[in-house]
Amino acid sequence: MYQKDGEKYFIVDSHMHYWSAGPDNWVKGAEQYAKGWIECFHAYQGLGPAETHWPIEKFMSYTEDDLMKDVFADGHVDVAIFQPTYLKEWYTEGFNTTERNAALGEKHPGKFIANTRFDPRDGDIGIEELRRNVERYGSKGVKLYTAEWNNGSRGYKLSDPGAYRYLEKAQELGIKNIHVHKGPTIWPLDKDAFDVSDVDHAATDFPELNFIVEHVGLPRIEDFCFMATQEPNVYAGLSVAIGGLMHARPKFFAKVMGELLFWVGEDKMTFGSDYGIWEPKWQIEGFVDWQMPDDDDLSDYQKLTTAGKKKILGLNAAKLYDIEVPAEFLVPAQAGTPAAQDDAQLVSGS
């Protein structure tokens, strides 16, 4: 938890990783991709404050002790949600698997939620694996990379029949939250991996599931906003938005926040540090201190209240994952500011 100016914040880091990306885990013949991937991630860290940068060696292979210190001891986080990323075509043991995450989580009861993943192109075997993971790790969420390579295929859409079959099965198994990676760093070829329209279809057809669009659709924030404003079960995952912009480009961070608050609203925005890309400490402290600047060209954006910050930093994700939050951290039901653009008619009627 984090306390500032007499206010207490319950922190859920809803998007973080425990990866293994050193040369010992690179697939023979795919070394350039494994190396390129982790170097690309490392460059993202360069967008945070200089004193939080790590050497590439640590970045490839940070330890359990590093994670526990950075996220919990120093990082104010109460509950962290692992989002796995497999990339087994490049990393022998996987980049960041459900098993690896869960093994760490089991050593620290109550600290972690282990999400799992699926890939509709894995057929029946994948469904079986999903069932095993849900049973074994109690996963309530999945992280999906629609642009991941798989056996010659360069990606899929959430609206594909194969994906619907998996979504149905996931729902049946008790999965509630679908985190979809719609953001930078996984390459699309002609398949436009940044396109968020597949989430739109799936969100409409699976109203019981929540769809958290990670990285808010960058570089398609506008498409994401138009879609999210019409779908009550679509959320904005702020990973990369805070880490990549708040320090490096505060002016543009303010604009992105202004747009998200307007179209999506503070009740449907969730904080995620994207650790180990960025440590949560500076992001949380900076976000609590952050306010929409008084600049003229930002004057039509709303301010963010303390209640709004509490929701974004933890309470919204706690609701999605049924995390019990002590009363001292809660905000009154009506506190804060709803999205200015709650009226879907404004968009659909255009």
Added chain:
Amino acid sequence: MTSTSTDSRLSGGRAPVPPEGGAGASLAGTALAALATVRDPELDEPITTLGFVASCVVSCDGRAVVRLRLPTYFCAPNFAFLMVADAYDAVTAVPGVQAAEIILEDHFASDAINAGVAAQAGFVASFDGEAVAELGDLRAQFLRKAVMAGTDQVCRPLVAAGVTPAELLVLTLGAVPASPQLLRLRQRRAELGLPAGDDAPLLIDPQTGERIAEASVPLHLRKARVTRAGLDANTSICSGMFRVRYPDGWTA
């Protein structure tokens, strides 16, 4: 890191042309000017101001070699392909250039893109079995975003000066005070084949070219604003990544 020699690297606002006398140097300057017409389709900025041109050399017999570099190893190959192909077209169109080689460096798909552009093979053929459509639609889609972002750039000062939505609705391009932003907006609209003349309405649907309905003006402006915010945020991230990767290379 890039393999270009230090004297041809970008430094501050200096042009990436090596100090070399004679016809080659003058041609290189012309080639560089031609490269300034090539834009990153996603960021809507010239590749020269983005720092993406690492070097541009033209030999005395008119053989041009251009080296390009991008913010990350994994920048989207479709956009990368468009930039390399556009650079090839721009440089080969320069009078006096007999042949051009465009080399995208430090990218996971460098080989496929460089070879594909050199062979004038198109995107699908360059990524055999991995791509099914050429990139015209993608380019048009991002041009429409540029039109929306440009609409915000032009309309914001007007709104701030007290122009009402009803007044904006009837405003024509010719009636808007001249500005670099207006010029840019007209150019983008013209590229898409949308009305761009003096009589054309300022507010149009970038898909159809139709005038915006009065009731939709506030929403249209909101959409323009968020599109520009997204473009700016994207450019911020890309420029930040580029600077981390090539600390001396960012000039915009």
